[in-house]
Amino acid sequence: MRTMIQLIHVSKQYDQRPALSDVTLEIDKGEFVLLMGPSGAGKSTLLRMLIGAERPDEGQIFVHQKNVTTLKPSDIPHLRRKVGTVFQDFRLLPKKSVFDNVALPLLVQGISSADIRRKVTEALRAVGVEHKRDQLPAGLSTGEQQRVCIARAIVNGPVVLLADEPTGNLDPVLTAEIIELFKLINARGTTVVVATHDPLVMAQVNRRVLTLSQGRLLPEHRVLV
Amino acid sequence: MRTLSYLLRESWVNMWTNRTTTMVAILTTAFTLACVGIFLLLYVNLRAAAGWLQDDIKIMVYLDDRLASDSVTEVEQNLRGDRAVASLLFISKEQALGEFKAQFPSESHLLDGLGQNPLPASFVVALSPSFRSPDAVMRWADRVRQVAGVSKVDYNQDWIDALATVIRSIELVAIGIGVILSAAAVTIIANTIRLTLFARREEIAILRLIGATTSFIRIPYLLEGAVLGALGSTLSLVMLKFMYELFRQQMRTTGRFAGLDNLMAFFPPSVCVALIAVGMGLGFAGSFVSIRRFGEAKA
């Protein structure tokens, strides 16, 4: 029950070129893990597999006691409601207000208006952009946009938060702020996995580091980058 | 509630954002379906006409000239007792001659030359409604031909049959054109939806990531297709009705085919509703096709 994420001998190829080779790892509930490695190492591929957006060629993947590898397509949305995702390029809907963007994960579940209002307000407050709720994403700074993206990822109260290069578009000051935010979210019990090739982030986080190199997981004491 | 209003709003926003494409799609669908509608209207009217003619069919049962009058009564009773016979009218030899003379005064001398009346006595028979189909009429006539004292059974089935053949060909053409043009309508709407899907692929990807179910993602587009189809077929009916009225007007003012304009009929309301539903179904199918293709292409 302590294990939140488990990969067992996972391999994935794209056009006969391995993106992940025989990766086995375990992440416990409540952990904060950095997934490091240079560009092309397979970090994004690994994260995409955790939400069923990509299937491994070999191996098994478990998230929150669910075997993602054998999940029916119709069950994938339910997995994704338990796993929040944050991206480098934010992926906010440009024509919808901050509030509506954050409300989206709740809306697709048919949650009542009153609950949506309460939960969205809570999430916006948690990331500190409550005052921008009626603006469009384009009117926000990049740091604020990433906060909105994080609010959208946590509004469901997910058990896991996955972030793929969340600070890739941010300067060092904003990077530090966003990392602090992740730490706060983690402190409330959410398992956090951040994929990054930014050494600055590693220095900041100072937690468990998993390193991928050309699709292979390096022994944990060896930290390249 | 909020979810429903969101989905409706999304459909509306999609259509409004691409209003030019939407309008073009509705118009082309309308024209396409109107083409099918013309044939359908022609078919419906000709069938009604054939129905009236068939209902009006009179069968002449000619009697043997040597038949005694009590045998005539026997034939009459035989016919009256027949379930298929609705009404019966006896025409004696003299009445037949009188009618012939009245109808063809200039040819009546032909008969005078023969000395005696060559025209046979006959019964004019109208069949009851359930025996009026061409097949039933033929079977009945064959049976009555066997009756003693009957020399000949005659009816104007030939040109009713000819009309039926015409109607069957129109039916085939209508089905053919209907299938082809319906496929065209589906394609038009499918393309429109494809444009919308393409324009919103980012948004669809995001919806997938945050845990939207496939049906939630699809509903606005299916709705859009159904609305396009329904509006297209409604507009096609409006166009047809307009053409129909114009045609009737034309017939009245030229004075030709007088009276026929009153026999022509437009689709009854129930058929109109059915046609709109069909249009809606075609639109739904169109957007379904696009969604399926789009779904396969996604990463």
Ligand SMILES: Nc1ncnc2c1ncn2[C@@H]1O[C@H](COP(=O)(O)OP(=O)(O)O)[C@@H](O)[C@H]1O
């Ligand atoms: N959809 C894809 N199609 C083909 N190759 C891919 C695809 N996604 C990733 N790759 C390849 O897989 C390898 C790992 O990519 P990725 O997981 O994106 O690495 P990272 O996120 O660590 O930069 C790279 O060589 C990349 O080119």
Ligand SMILES: [Mg+2]
């Ligand atoms: Mg990556």
